Amino acid sequence: MTGPLTGIKIVELAQMIAVPGATHLLATQGAEIIKIENTTGGDDLRMYGSRKGNMSGWFANANSGKRSIGLNLEEETAKEILRSFIRDADVFIEGFRPGAVTRLGFSADE
Structure with missing residues (x-):
């Protein structure tokens, strides 16, 4: 998709609706979104409400136009x-409680 944000790369580490919904809007404006999901079922929104296979309508609406990868962030390789x-992104956005990303071993300085 092209738009005013074409060429902007965003890494998203979030679940449910607030952050995924916001980054979906950025994707509609041309941003490239890489969604990071856990490896034990992915974003909880996948199973919220009626669904087809492993994807609910809620999940499809909040995450269309994105690429995703499952990573077990308890492993150093992940x-x-x-x-x-x-490092390759213009923006890193996360949607967890304060300190959660720090507990995973990441800092704002990275």
Whole structure:
């Protein structure tokens, strides 16, 4: 998709609706969104409400236009993969409680 945000790369580490909904709007304006999901079922929104297979309508609406990858962020290899995505991105956005990303081993200085 092209638009005013074409060429902007965003890494999203979030679940449910607030952040995924916001980044979906950015994707509609041309941003490239890489969604990071856990490896034990993905975003909880996948199973919220009626669904087809492993994808609910809510999930499809909030995440269309994105690429996603499942990473187990308890493993160092997965953390390095996420770090490489963040290094290549223009924006890193997360939607967890304060300190959650720090507890995973990431800092704002990265």
